[in-house]
Amino acid sequence: MKLFYTPSSCYARKVRVMARELGLTDRIEEVRTTLRNPDSDLLPYNPVGRVPTLEGDDGLILTESAIICRYLDTISDGCELIPETGPEHWRVMLLEGKAQGFMEGIAYWVRELRRPENERSPDFIKVERQRAERVLADFEHEMSQGAFDKGPDIAQISLACTLPLIDEFLADLKDWRSSCPKMAAWYEGFSKRSSMIATEPERG
Ligand SMILES: N[C@@H](CCC(=O)N[C@@H](CS)C(=O)NCC(=O)O)C(=O)O
Known part of the structure; x- marks a missing residue:
């Protein structure tokens, strides 16, 4: 392939x-x-x-x-990152839907910041900032309910591939670890997985 x-x-x-x-x-x-x-x-x-x-x-x-x-x-015939059926499938899909939407919102925001300053839309940035803040708070709540205790799964992978964009590009959210301590602890562990280390972004 x-x-x-x-x-x-x-x-x-x-x-x-x-x-x-x-x-x-x-x-x-x-x-x-x-x-x-x-x-x-x-x-x-x-x-x-x-x-x-x-x-x-x-x-x-x-x-x-x-x-x-x-x-x-x-x-793949090994582990499953998308549970096939039943309540566990939909539990992971619920989290994956939010994580994918979060990734899209953050990616749009980063793209907007790449435009010349006088061409950026403050309204667009405000909407994306509010969206991101809501999703961060929601995932912090999910984590307090044990949603990420098992894994890995596709939702965790989506979230873990999005958070580094905040650290690198979105100064407005740079303090996300203080408001989301459970997520920060989870991400600290997840980002040490060999799959994450091997795919660390190169920027140029
Ligand atoms: N919804 C798509 C989004 C993929 C996407 O936007 N990829 C970007 C790179 S981060 C891209 O290829 N952009 C090139 C373009 O839009 O012309 C997915 O989940 O795969």
């Missing part, structure tokens, strides 16, 4: 962490690609031009991190 990625993409990192946790790295060639480039080697595989994009051994091409994660979980 071929996985197109960029080293700074949190969406691609989610899939790359998942692949490592599932023990699938020997079966996946990771192809570092370029974005927003008409000559990118990604475009013949995915007209949307986004990472992650996966080409399976049978030529099946999948896009969207959540779909690729589901595919990898299905083909």
